[in-house]
Amino acid sequence: MTTATANHQQASLMDLFLGPTPMWYKQAVIAALVLNVPAYFILGPLVTSWIILFEFIFTLAMALKCFPLQPGGLLALQVLALGLTDTYHVYEEVLHGLPVILLVIFMVAGVHFLREMLFKFINKVLLGIKSRVLMNFATVVVVAILSAFLDALTILAVLIALATTFYLVYERVITKAGHEPGLPSDDSHIDEIHLQDLEDFRGYLRGLLMHGAVATAIGGVSTLVGEPENIVIGAHTGWDFVTFFLVNAPATMPTLVSGLIMCSCWRGFGPLVSFLAMALNYQKTYELC
Known part of the structure; x- marks a missing residue:
């Protein structure tokens, strides 16, 4: 005993x-x-x-x-x-590290109170645009602007939560067993007629998150509060918000524009990848001949 x-x-x-x-x-x-x-x-x-x-x-x-x-x-x-x-x-x-700690504490708390508004705002952007190219471009622009004035990682967390909600709603609609805890990790509970649509939707969400991740990087690096390490740099150099933006603008603004162009053209959503796909198809046809 x-x-x-x-x-x-x-x-x-x-x-x-x-x-x-x-x-x-x-x-x-x-x-x-x-x-x-x-x-x-x-x-x-x-x-x-x-x-x-x-x-x-x-x-x-x-x-x-x-x-x-x-x-x-x-x-x-x-x-x-x-x-x-x-x-x-x-x-x-x-x-x-106290400035960084205070930034993370108060910025995360502030975004928490603004979460519902951000959810509705990003929902309006995503559901109101039908073109894939415009949707990608709008995602990068909106997330980059939000990341410049709020904490970039917190905005990415909001975007991940939004994408997760989209996926759970979609899976609940197409699943055979209904949305229940303990569902298998594979797609055995999904009707075969919906498998291709589910895979396409997963690709859409992956593209959305990748565009959002790039946007948080190119937007957050531009301002004093966008990234925690920017606070450390600003504290050592004595730069305020406007000074930090102006000093780094020659590097951050071309990066922002390049990121917008690349995210609009990449992953089959623009003329660049269409041209590459046409070149690959031509090469395969030439090899077969």
Whole structure:
């Protein structure tokens, strides 16, 4: 009875540690925290610092498995406990990154309150345009402008949520079993008559997200608040919003125009790819002859 109780308590502690993350991830974090201590005494502070840095990068890479704040915070506390840095340098780095932290906190919160309005606005743009070329061009223009005055990654997250909603609604309509939890990950629950339409719709959403991703990049790099790193650059150089835009305009504006042209012509939506397709067809015909 005592052994069963101890096993139950141990299982409960492991369930509480890092929340609903895979067990192998929890074990990897615990192993890293345990092995860092002998590594500090055997390999020295320099090598141990590099090891912890790679472990922190691992937590960032596994962000889909577990939010990196928890395991990364444990590694940061261990760095302080081992004496690899001191609280003064930690305070300096936090103070150095405070503008970025405030930007992310308040910009994400602001976009959260504007989410419904952004959803309706982007919906109007996407559903009101019938031409594929105009739709791609309008997507890039709208998302680039929003990314220039709001946080680019937050706008991309809104676009991903919108595309996910579109897909769920479409799948709910064409599925045989109805929209229920636990549906298979393949297309076995889809009628064969709708499979090609579903694949075309997936391609449409992929193109929409790729255009949106490019737009957030070319729009966010143009202004002081578009990307978090722009705040760091502006703080070091003393540039305000207008100065940052004017100084970087010789590089960012040609990039913006080039991105608009490329996104309008690429992926079979313009004359460039039509010309390439015609050239490939001509080459295949020539080889057959």
